[in-house]
Amino acid sequence: MRIASPLIASAAMLVTGFLIFAFLGKDPLSALYMFFIQPLDSLYGVGELVLKATPLALCALGLAVGFSANIWNIGAEGQLTLGAICGGGVALFWSGELGRLALPVILLAGVAGGAAWAAIPAVLRTRFNTSEILVSLMLVYIAQLLLAYLLHGAWRDPEGFNFPQSKAFDDAVILPLLMDGQRANISFLFMLALASLSWIFSRRSFAGYRMIVAGQAPDAAAYAGFSQRRNVWLAFLVSGGAAGLAGVCEVVGPIGRLQADISPGYGFAAIIVAFVGRLHPIGIVLAALLMSLLYLGGESVQLGLQLPAAVTGLFQGLLLFYLLAADLFIGFRLRRTPAAIKVPA
């Protein structure tokens, strides 16, 4: 049933989408075709699917590590932004001096930036027992404002007509494409490598075992002497680093410079991806492809049917909502009770 639930949720999402398109006065079948099929009818389209699925899967694979131990990093979007800032900074100022090492250093800087940003909620959680959910979420907005501050000031392209964006990066530090005729780049391979590592981590490593025990039975983890502090640190450093990698791969990939909006909410959508993928590496890769299709389909119906951009968020929301509902109804039965309890005065 764990596998059935995402499938049920996807089907329910399609049915609801059908009804919404019909209600909006569009031909639902052609709208669904435009949403889910048309984006994939060319090599370029498939490339776009992979291009958008990559950061989603990178973030989600990292988040899943912590989620399995009930450690909730909600701020992958901020860690992605910091990854972009740190990697982008290296690309802007040192790509000449570093020569052939430039690209690896840029990527590492991105990973380090994301991990460092994620370390803040980890410190606060392990030292002061703050809620990592709130701290990591609030740090998203700080990260975005930091990026805006740099782009409106020190890092702004002097010849950019005052747009909040940096100079374009050197061609030498742009990630190579997977193949010509589309835009997906080798970050897709990084993602596949991370998925394999994540599979080994959750299935074979003792650290992964400790996290699963902590998630399933916290008292058993305490009994065995597994440190929850270590779990928190590991979860945040891994998820932050993965999100940072997603961020830097965006700016040295399809974007090619730093700009104010580098992500259409990949870091948040990755939370949905992690759960739809059941925190399992293969599931996450598939779920990221589905979520990516929702982005592309949303754009497609925006252009083709003049629907608002919110339609992407609508479908994402439907998917998560139905997934949670399906999980609930698989686990519990709804029952009517005869009458309400009278509350004593």
Place this chain on the structure above:
Amino acid sequence: MNDSSPATPRLILSGITKRYPTILANDHVDLRVEVGEIHALMGENGAGKSTLMKIVYGVTRPDAGRIEWNGAEVVIHSPAEARRLGIGMVFQHFALFETLTVAENISLALDERIAPAALAPRIRAVAERYGLPVDPARLVHSMSVGERQRVEIVRCLLQSPKLLIMDEPTSVLTPQAVLQLFETLRRLAAEGMSILYISHKLEEIRTLCDTATVLRAGRVSGTARPREETNASLARLMVGSDLDDAPLEPHPAGEVRLEVRGFSMKARDPFGTALRDIDLTVRAGEIVGIAGVSGNGQRELLAALSGEALGQHEGSISLGGRRVESLGAAARRDLGLGFVPEERLGRGAVPAMSLAQNALLTGAHAGMVRLGLVQSGAARASARATIAEFKVKCGSELSAAERLSGGNLQKFIVGREIRLAPKVLLVAQPTWGVDVGAAQMIHQALIALRNAGTAVLVISEELDELFAICDRIAVLTAGRLSKPEPRASLTVEKIGLLMTGATQEPTQSQAHA
């Protein structure tokens, strides 16, 4: 069988059969309970007692067989229906909301909707009538396990049942509270209520019950009048073979392995018990027992000894001469500490994980982890060895822990800890809810471990058990530990006095603080 009774029997089960995918849980079981009779249902774990009671209480349906209730055949579809018929059940594990009051809890559990305020006088009336002191306005979290059991009994009695099923009710009570419970049960029976009393404590069954039906491997292996039987003859019916008493040969104790000096610690949980000035020494090759009713600091003492609870404290804890009071649980394990906790599912074992994965829980240093990678072959081999050595009934080492019966999981956990060859072993409630055969096996394993030179500390609420296996016994009351004394110089009465007489019940005083 008691055929001389003039009235229609309250309950007749005939030919009850229930098959689960892997086992035949009940195989043509017959059971007959008369009006006003206290009827014992005995049997080892996995003998099918729980399945049979679930069938009577409407939780599961039998594959075959008839249920007659007051002379009429019935089909019981749900617990609500069972309650409507007049069947009440007090479970071994209580389902009470800790943050609500007694009256609120009972109101939620009743089938009719009655406001807690309206219920309070009725609760008081029932409580008074049957000698079960319960304050309806008290919050459940402030109550001891024994008091919670009273709430469950009162809840059942409010529905004036004709048949009361009690699942191992005395495992959480002091000797004095057990006497009080028996008094209540006898009074209920005298009024015509029938009681089905599930237990594995032979002594109790012989004192309390009129008739006993014994289950073995899903079948009725016999019925008996317990008052006319001996412990040995009852045990033979249950186990199918004679049990040899495990005699505790005197054994010289060696060097000090676990030493606690003047240890005090506040409880982390606001409703827990603070430990006060604990002094305790356990030597190699001896078993020291700690008696006492739960809620008197057992949980806190174990957490302090195991390293799960670290925090502000006074005094010292030493393992093998090394101060460890500031070391975590993992570090203490590395120094040779083994621990069998009271809660098996969720603490001693991860419910959804296989036995092999659960062997890994404490086996990281026993060759099951290399270079950070889990050696699943080693973990499976270790689990298989434990299963074979302790005759754990399960599908295989890949069965999930939650699929095992309580006794079998306990055997697995005890076996797992013993296989790690600990220098000091802490065991909490080693045979809680475990049948006679398994209990004996666990006792023998602990004694063998002691004879091999391990220092063993057993915390138990069952005095018979402590007297059977301990060299020295101390009593924990309200967070204070009495001086451990040699078993020979102690009696049940003396321990009972130490348990209750030294101070008043700690949870009482907290509730009013």
